[in-house]
Amino acid sequence: MGVTLIMLAIKLNRFLTFDPIYLVGQRREWLVGPREIAHLIGIAGCTVGGWYFISSFASKLLICWNLALTVAFVVGVASMGPESQWLYDAFGITPLELYVNLSTIYLGAWIWLALTAWAVPNMLRFRPALIISCIFMVVTIGLWELYTQPFVHVYDGPARGWIQASQVACDLLGVLVGALLVLFTNYQARRP
Structure with missing residues (x-):
């Protein structure tokens, strides 16, 4: 949603x-x-x-699901090529911009949440x-x-x-x- x-x-x-x-x-x-x-x-x-x-x-199952979605996202963006016109037409961004902007945030969130799940699981x-x-x-x-x-x-x-x-x-x-x-x-x- x-x-x-x-x-x-x-x-x-x-x-x-x-x-x-x-x-x-x-x-x-x-x-x-x-x-x-x-x-x-x-x-x-x-x-x-x-x-x-x-x-x-x-949940370990949902962690695996997130990992699968992350891999699918990376492969999907990589397969579009740097100048995918439909992505730019639809959302006003190139695949490279999408990848660079989201990957650093997503990687940081993964590390933080993995540490949180290990140290303070009730926070999840x-x-x-x-x-x-x-x-x-x-x-x-x-x-x-x-x-x-x-x-x-x-x-x-x-x-x-x-x-x-x-x-x-x-x-x-x-x-x-x-x-x-x-x-x-x-x-x-x-x-x-």
Whole structure:
């Protein structure tokens, strides 16, 4: 479900169009458009995906499943070639960019979770995994939206110089939506 929401967000960011609206007054910091909506959905997907990834390290079967998916991802990206046009058309990134951006994060997460599974296995249970996923997302949002973009850089361009409050609000709402989706699906799965 997490990956599906992330892919939906990427598609919405590219193809959803509507006139942006102001949430508060007429200030650019509170302007909400298609990108903010895509962020809300994508961050919800990241929260769900993060929870699944973290909690999956509590089971040897799911660790093997993750390893198989990792190998399939690496082989799939490698087989596309460096200039796969369909990936760029669909998501605006090349296979090499996808591989480089995701592999370092994924490798770091694997090492951290393997150590956590060994040292503190209770952290990988349902609720702690959800809390860790939410905290990770909030910290990432804070670093990116409250420090990096206003003061360091915005992707390849200069720093924005101001905090995009609507983006922060949509991102935090996305964390909440993702957590609620995890709780709801877990509740539904446990019902008789």
